[in-house]
Amino acid sequence: MSKREERPELNGTLDPDDWGQMEELSVQMVRDMFYFMRTIRERPVWIQPTEKAKTAIGLSGFGKAPSVQDSYENFKENILPFVKGSGHGAYWSWVEGGGTPLGMMGEMLAAGMNSNSNNGDHMAMYVDQEVARWLRDALQLDASGTVSFVSGGSMANLSALTVARNEFLGKDTRTKGVWSGAPLIIYTSVETHSCVQKSIEVLGIGNEHVQYVPVDAKYRMDVAALRKQIEQDKEAGFRPWCVAANCGTVKTGAIDPLKEIAQVCKEFEMWFHVDGAFGAFARLLPEYDEQVAGLELADSVAFDLHKWMYIPYELACVYVKKSELLKESFGIESDYLTVHDRGLAAGPEPLSNLGLEMSRGFRSLKVWFSIQEHGLEGYTAMIRKNIAQAAYLASLIKAERDLELLAEVNLNLVCFRYNPADRALDNDTLNKMNKELVMRLHERGNVAPSYTVLDGKYAIRAAMVNHRSEQRDFDRLMVEVLNLGKEQG
Numbered sequence: 001m002s003k004r005e006e007r008p009e010l011n012g013t014l015d016p017d018d019w020g021q022m023e024e025l026s027v028q029m030v031r032d033m034f035y036f037m038r039t040i041r042e043r044p045v046w047i048q049p050t051e052k053a054k055t056a057i058g059l060s061g062f063g064k065a066p067s068v069q070d071s072y073e074n075f076k077e078n079i080l081p082f083v084k085g086s087g088h089g090a091y092w093s094w095v096e097g098g099g100t101p102l103g104m105m106g107e108m109l110a111a112g113m114n115s116n117s118n119n120g121d122h123m124a125m126y127v128d129q130e131v132a133r134w135l136r137d138a139l140q141l142d143a144s145g146t147v148s149f150v151s152g153g154s155m156a157n158l159s160a161l162t163v164a165r166n167e168f169l170g171k172d173t174r175t176k177g178v179w180s181g182a183p184l185i186i187y188t189s190v191e192t193h194s195c196v197q198k199s200i201e202v203l204g205i206g207n208e209h210v211q212y213v214p215v216d217a218k219y220r221m222d223v224a225a226l227r228k229q230i231e232q233d234k235e236a237g238f239r240p241w242c243v244a245a246n247c248g249t250v251k252t253g254a255i256d257p258l259k260e261i262a263q264v265c266k267e268f269e270m271w272f273h274v275d276g277a278f279g280a281f282a283r284l285l286p287e288y289d290e291q292v293a294g295l296e297l298a299d300s301v302a303f304d305l306h307k308w309m310y311i312p313y314e315l316a317c318v319y320v321k322k323s324e325l326l327k328e329s330f331g332i333e334s335d336y337l338t339v340h341d342r343g344l345a346a347g348p349e350p351l352s353n354l355g356l357e358m359s360r361g362f363r364s365l366k367v368w369f370s371i372q373e374h375g376l377e378g379y380t381a382m383i384r385k386n387i388a389q390a391a392y393l394a395s396l397i398k399a400e401r402d403l404e405l406l407a408e409v410n411l412n413l414v415c416f417r418y419n420p421a422d423r424a425l426d427n428d429t430l431n432k433m434n435k436e437l438v439m440r441l442h443e444r445g446n447v448a449p450s451y452t453v454l455d456g457k458y459a460i461r462a463a464m465v466n467h468r469s470e471q472r473d474f475d476r477l478m479v480e481v482l483n484l485g486k487e488q489g
């Protein structure tokens with residue numbers, strides 16, 4: 001074959017010109033991140049991003065920095081110091097796990113391999129299956145079911161409710177849509193996370209068909225009220241379709257009476273879904289057996305690994321008990337995705353046939369490493385620690401006359417407020433005072449709880465899904481709240 005003319009426009013990559021230099025910088029990045037994690041307690045939980053930092057990250061012109069080293073310096077100076085703070089032991093905002101060093105490395109290795117883990121005959125597919133099986137078994141969910149990975153709890157709830165809708169309406173829903181017949185009704189407690197409502201809107205069911213069921217004094221769904229509402233709705237010609245129960249509500253960690261709800265669903269031939277975003281992990285603790293009983297009866301469960309499994313963002317799971325329903329809802333034959341008998345295109349079912357998403361990272365690798373690092377016992381111990389910490393914090397609050405515990409602590413969430421005993425302040429004043437207190441706490445940067453509103457009362461809320469928290473962090477929270485409370489008069 002005669003030598004062809006070399007055409008430069010047909011060659012070239014985005015790889016570094018100097019691999020050695022890039023490698024050195026990358027090793028430095030890893031070292032810096034390890035240092036960052038190891039010393040995280042020496043810095044404030046949160047520092048407000050400065051105007052200078054916001055300007056410095058600008059990608060003006062063609063966006064190219066003088067060197068990769070310059071970009072990295074910019075990152076260290078203007079991005080890293082203003083991180084959200086979830087890795088700090090005194091961080092209990094929203095429900096955010098702290099991540100781990102090995103989890104971080106799992107992310108890096110996955111990105112390095114960069115395998116789109118949707119389909120094909122390669123190890124990511126098998127690791128995915130193995131981790132999914134392990135999680136299903138750890139949560140003692142029925143072995144007939146399938147766990148699949150999604151980005152977060154919102155996606156997990158949406159995925160499950162899509163399957164639930166299609167199963168209820170029948171196979172031709174995917175062809176005909178949801179426009180005929182009486183409205184479907186979903187029942188969920190007033191305490192349910194807003195992502196359930198969002199799912200219902202996205203699914204074309206309409207949020208006026210969400211029946212919010214009242215709760216008891218412990219914020220658990222009132223099953224008698226649920227039953228009554230279903231009967232009324234049936235009578236009125238609606239189609240009661242699904243109950244979305246909570247295993248750990250976002251505000252207080254309440255666990256709905258799952259077993260009783262499962263019974264109601266069975267009786268009325270409805271889908272039983274559980275949002276167990278974080279609380280499903282209480283299943284690991286035998287002392288929660290009674291409360292969590294019924295989780296295994298669910299037709300679908302949503303649970304997050306970036307919350308109470310401390311896996312770095314992002315990763316959540318959706319479990320569907322009748323595995324075949326996933327494919328019935330999401331499977332599409334595409335010429336470009338058929339599974340072949342041999343070669344790279346062989347391997348397991350493409351995951352896009354079992355969920356909404358197609359392209360995906362090798363998400364399960366960080367979990368595969370983490371499971372082997374800590375084992376089931378490690379996770380069980382850490383979750384138990386967080387629950388004990390919540391009880392400890394509640395005991396500190398109860399011992400202070402100027403603090404008021406706003407909800408009984410059952411799991412890992414504590415809601416309270418500053419309420420000076422010697423002043424009879426009205427609720428509006430207390431709400432304003434406590435909101436101001438939270439903002440000041442954050443600005444001081446020593447502790448970072450978040451907030452919610454319970455029965456009209458603004459609450460300081462601490463969610464324990466942090467493996468780095470220690471007893472001293474809660475002692476500090478008390479000192480800070482009491483001092484700032486007094487400062488406010």
Ligand SMILES: Cc1ncc(COP(=O)(O)O)c(C=O)c1O
Binds near residue numbers: 094151153250276
């Ligand atoms: C009970 C509950 N459900 C759903 C979600 C939403 O999960 P994600 O933020 O992963 O989408 C949360 C988030 O905190 C939650 O606490």
